[in-house]
Every structure is written in structure tokens, then in C-alpha cells.
Amino acid sequence: MLRANYNWSLADRIDPYYQRYICGDYCDLRIKVVITPLTCSLGGATGNPWSNKGKKKSPVNIQITELPNLKKARPWYNEIDSTVLQQNLRRLDNAYNNFFQKNRGFPKFKNRSTFRSFTYATGVKIKGNKIYLPKLGWVKFYNSRSIPDGFEIKSVTVRKKSNGYYVSVRIEDKAVPTYPIKKAEEVKTITGLDMGLGKLVYCSDSSAIDNPKLATNPKTKRLQRIRQRRVSRKKRKSNNKRKTQQRLSRFSHRIAVKRESYQWQTAKKIVLKSDAIAIEDLQISNMIKRCKPKYDEKTSDPALIVGAREHASRGRFLKNGQSAKRALNRLIADASWYSLTQKIEYMAAKSGKIVLRVNPRHTSQECSVCHHIDPENREGEKFFCTNCGHVDDANFQASINIKNKAINHYGLNIVKKVRRDLPKPKQLTLFETPTSELTENKRRKHYALLSKRDVPGNLKEYAFQLSLFNQENNHPDRDSL
Ligand SMILES: [Zn+2]
Structure with missing residues (x-):
């Protein structure tokens, strides 16, 4: 019932979308409001777009005020709690706003498997x-x-x-105070993070966090292939197919749960490192895009009409590297950097720390020592500056660059770390006044050395070791050995 309500309300909003962007906004002429068909095609008593205070109602509120009418027309909707129905419409509203404001996809009609x-x-x-x-x-x-x-x-x-x-x-609980957020001026230490595949995270303090590759390790891949094959060999719409499908989805659910837990642990480790965390602002959906199809010019037939037989007119498909890219895409999807950064942000907010986002441009090509940018600086995992000759691991180099970028961009004054494990410098005195204790120690050490040399046993050992290399049979204890 909720799914039907969702889909109906979505259709209710799609119609004006097309009217507005394709046929012009004629609905708006009479009532001057954000258009939904409830205000134009139905436009009755509850379709009144004005609230009691004289303000325009939002589309979601218009749809919510329509709910009692829905219950009258379809009494079985009384079985659903009223707040559930309202939240259902708000969810649609969120999806709709995300499309317009956050550049997400257009809301889809839901089927049994996507409405959960x-x-x-x-x-x-x-x-x-x-x-x-x-x-x-x-x-x-x-x-x-x-x-x-x-x-x-x-x-x-x-x-x-x-x-x-x-x-x-x-x-x-309103009595609980909100977590304090650090200002940029209060930040004393910062860690730059570079997300990778060999290791999941490379930190600028030259530590790294392993990539567990939960869905892309050979063992899991093999199991998944077997389960998938079992599903595809079953008869369509049969009970057996449904059951094997469930087993497969339980399998991937377990992987997802493991990944979530690993990411929470990772996020906690990272947040404990410093006051602020700098990360790249990556567009992962761009990285996972498919390669463009390539066509063979030689086999193309100009006589064929472009359109219905577009591919034939362009010739055969050539290799475009998609099969190689697919494996990489899967690795990237398995690492799921975005959800990791979300968790880092959550943990940081909870512990009063901040996450700074940095433009990813040139972070893997810049030299952190002389700031020379050259695409030839990087060669796979190695980093070799063509200007100053600085050598480093490419990933750690990137994490240091991200850290430096964040410091410059947000104007942080970072306290340089002082190494505490170094010994204190010795005070030099011109004349060392000999105390009795000092001389006594010196004497003892001196005699200890002397006595060691005098022990005949030591000499014996020495001779024995020599004999091992020289293969001479002049060792006194040869027979007993
Ligand atoms: Zn350099």
C-alpha cells in the first residue's frame, strides 16, 4: 500500500515537471504556486495551495493534506499509521529535492525489491x-x-x-549538549589522508591502513561466482531460483556488514591521530564510469543510415579497455571510500575534531619538497621529482600534499612536532672534577675488561671458532667434540 502511495505521488509530481519544462508552466497562471496536479487538475477544496497563515504550501504539504481524501476513497489505507504515510511522502520529497539541489538522479518508481x-x-x-x-x-x-x-x-x-x-x-535528549566543534585557529595537529587500493588509507604520518578487499579477494570472488551460477541455472520464477537468489543476497549482505564494521574501526583509528583530518574531495562516480565504445573505421558502411543501425554504420566494436577497467571499478567499489569518509566525518564530529576537504588536483604529481608539478614525477608506486630529485612512495607523497594543501587553504598554524625521544644535550664543562664515585667506576670497568681477557676459557672459544673456518685439526678438545 505504501509503495502504491509512493508511486502515485511520484506520478503526481512528474506530470507538472514535464508541463513546466516542456510545455511551459500554465498551471502557475491561476494559482501562482509550486505546481502539483493536486492544485491544477484536481484543484478542489484540499487542493488549496494557501495555508491558514497566507503562505504558499510546499508540494509535500499539499500531498499530505490530501491524505484524508485518500483514506475516504480507499478505506483499507486506514490500516496504515498516519505518520507512516506522511513520512512516506516526505521521503519522496527528499528524493525530489536531492534531484534539483544536489544533482542526484531523478526519483524512480519503486518495485517490490526497491521499496524496503x-x-x-x-x-x-x-x-x-x-x-x-x-x-x-x-x-x-x-x-x-x-x-x-x-x-x-x-x-x-x-x-x-x-x-x-x-x-x-x-x-x-535535549539536555545533552552538542559536541563542540574546533575552529580552524584551534587546530594544532593535522593528518592528511590519501585513499588507495594497495592500502586503504595512506596517512601523512607515514602509517597506512590495510585494504581488506572483502568482496574482491580470490576466495570470495570464487564463492560469489559459484552462487551466481547456481542462480542463473535455475528455472525462471521458480521457488528454487528464489531460494538460491536469497542465499546469494545473504552472502553479499554478510560482506557488506563486515565492510561497515571495518570502516568504523578504521575511522576511529584515524580520528584519534590529530585535531584535524584533511581528505581529498573525490568524485567517485566519475572514476567508475565506463569507457566509451570504439568503432572500427575500416568496416564501417557509409551506405547505412545513421540512427536505427547506428552501430553497423560505424563499423565493428574494437577493444576499448573496458574489461580491464571493470576489475579496477570493482576494486574501487569494494574499497568504498565515500562511506569511509562519511564515517570519518561522523567520528570526527563526535570527538570535536574537524574534517577538511581539499581539491584533489595535482595531489599525486606535486613534489612536497620543492612544489614542482609534473605528471612524470610519478611512476606507479614510485615518486621521483624531476626537479629536485626527491624520492618517496607516491601514495605517502600524495597524503603529505593533501595535508599541506589543507594547511595553506584553511590558514592553519600547525605546531611542529618536537621529538621527545632524543636525549638531552650534555652540558659541557671544561674541567671535569673527579669525584670518588667516578674514579671508582672507571677503575672497576678497567679491571673488568682486563680480567675478561685473562680468562683462559675465552681464548679457548676463540681458537675453536677459528678452527671451524680453517678446518685445522689443532683444537685441544677435538676428540670430545
Ligand atoms: Zn622536488
Whole structure:
């Protein structure tokens, strides 16, 4: 029911989108409001775009005020909690705003497999290992973490995953102060991070964090291939196919869980390093793009019309390196740098530290010593400056560059680290006044050395060692050996 509601509301918003951008915004002439068909095609009593205060209603609010009408027309919608229906529409609104403001994809119609969650705003209670979901009743669940005293439940999301249903609870306590955020002036230490594939993270303090390659190691790849093959060999729409499909998705779910946990641990380690963390502002979706298709000019036939037979007119496909790129894409996707940076940001915010984003331009080509930029500086994992001859590991070089960029860009005054393990400089005195203690020690040392040489046993050992190399049989204890 929620999915039907979601899809219907999406269609409700798509129509004006096309009207506005293709046919002009004629809806706007009469009512002058952000258009939804509720205000133009239906436009009845509840389609009133003005709120009581005389302000324009947002599209999501118009759709929410329409909900009672939906319940009248389709009484079975009374079985759904009203806040769940409202949150369902807000979710669509979020997806819609992300498309316009954050350059995300246009919201899609949901099918059974892509519509997996719903959210409660109020009315949820938790008692021991039971949770009360309005209109569903008390449900048994595994209480993994109890809610601390003083916190109240803000919203609850029920999510279907491949191995069961999960519930996540958002809680709030207004008495708890927010975490203090460091200002740029207060930053004393900074670590630059370079994300890589050989190691997951290269830090500017010349430490690195391993890349576990959870989904791309040979063992997992083999298992995944076998499971995938089992799925594809089953008859379509059969129970057996469904079951094997479930096994496969449980398998990838386990990998995802492991990756999440590893990333949290990594994020914590990194955040503990310094006051601020500098990271590259990468566009990973650009890195995973497919290679453009290449065509063979020789076999192309100019007589064929471009259009319906576009490929034929351009000739045969040539190798474009996509098969090699695919493996790299999978490695990049497995490393999932973006979700790692998100976790680092979360952990940093929690511990009052800041994450600084840096333009990734030239970070792998610049020399950190003389700041000479040359694409020939880098050769695979090696870094060799063509200007000053500075040699380093290319990845650590990049992390130092990121750190320096952040310092320059945000105007930080970093305290240089003082090595504390160096011994204190000895005070020089012109004349060392001999104390009795000093002379006594000297004498003892002197005699100790002398006595060692005098012990005949030492000489014996010495002779024996010689004999090993010389192969001479003049050792006194030869027979006993
Ligand atoms: Zn250099």
C-alpha cells in the first residue's frame, strides 16, 4: 500500500515537471504556486495551495493534506499509521529535492525489491525485547542496544534486509549538549589522508591502513561466482531460483556488514591521530564510469543510415579497455571510500575534531619538497621529482600534499612536532672534577675488561671458532667434540 502511495505521488509530481519544462508552466497562471496536479487538475477544496497563515504550501504539504481524501476513497489505507504515510511522502520529497539541489538522479518508481522501508514519527514504545509499532502491535525483536535514560524516541525506521527485518531508532535528549566543534585557529595537529587500493588509507604520518578487499579477494570472488551460477541455472520464477537468489543476497549482505564494521574501526583509528583530518574531495562516480565504445573505421558502411543501425554504420566494436577497467571499478567499489569518509566525518564530529576537504588536483604529481608539478614525477608506486630529485612512495607523497594543501587553504598554524625521544644535550664543562664515585667506576670497568681477557676459557672459544673456518685439526678438545 505504501509503495502504491509512493508511486502515485511520484506520478503526481512528474506530470507538472514535464508541463513546466516542456510545455511551459500554465498551471502557475491561476494559482501562482509550486505546481502539483493536486492544485491544477484536481484543484478542489484540499487542493488549496494557501495555508491558514497566507503562505504558499510546499508540494509535500499539499500531498499530505490530501491524505484524508485518500483514506475516504480507499478505506483499507486506514490500516496504515498516519505518520507512516506522511513520512512516506516526505521521503519522496527528499528524493525530489536531492534531484534539483544536489544533482542526484531523478526519483524512480519503486518495485517490490526497491521499496524496503517505512518510518514512524511517533507512537513507538520499547519494552525489553518487544517493540510496539502502531497498527502492527507488539513485535518481538533482538534489542541490541538499550536506550539510555532521558532520551526519547524521535523516529523509528523498519527496514527489510536479505536476512530479516531491522529496526533503527533515532533518539534525542535535549539536555545533552552538542559536541563542540574546533575552529580552524584551534587546530594544532593535522593528518592528511590519501585513499588507495594497495592500502586503504595512506596517512601523512607515514602509517597506512590495510585494504581488506572483502568482496574482491580470490576466495570470495570464487564463492560469489559459484552462487551466481547456481542462480542463473535455475528455472525462471521458480521457488528454487528464489531460494538460491536469497542465499546469494545473504552472502553479499554478510560482506557488506563486515565492510561497515571495518570502516568504523578504521575511522576511529584515524580520528584519534590529530585535531584535524584533511581528505581529498573525490568524485567517485566519475572514476567508475565506463569507457566509451570504439568503432572500427575500416568496416564501417557509409551506405547505412545513421540512427536505427547506428552501430553497423560505424563499423565493428574494437577493444576499448573496458574489461580491464571493470576489475579496477570493482576494486574501487569494494574499497568504498565515500562511506569511509562519511564515517570519518561522523567520528570526527563526535570527538570535536574537524574534517577538511581539499581539491584533489595535482595531489599525486606535486613534489612536497620543492612544489614542482609534473605528471612524470610519478611512476606507479614510485615518486621521483624531476626537479629536485626527491624520492618517496607516491601514495605517502600524495597524503603529505593533501595535508599541506589543507594547511595553506584553511590558514592553519600547525605546531611542529618536537621529538621527545632524543636525549638531552650534555652540558659541557671544561674541567671535569673527579669525584670518588667516578674514579671508582672507571677503575672497576678497567679491571673488568682486563680480567675478561685473562680468562683462559675465552681464548679457548676463540681458537675453536677459528678452527671451524680453517678446518685445522689443532683444537685441544677435538676428540670430545
Ligand atoms: Zn622536488
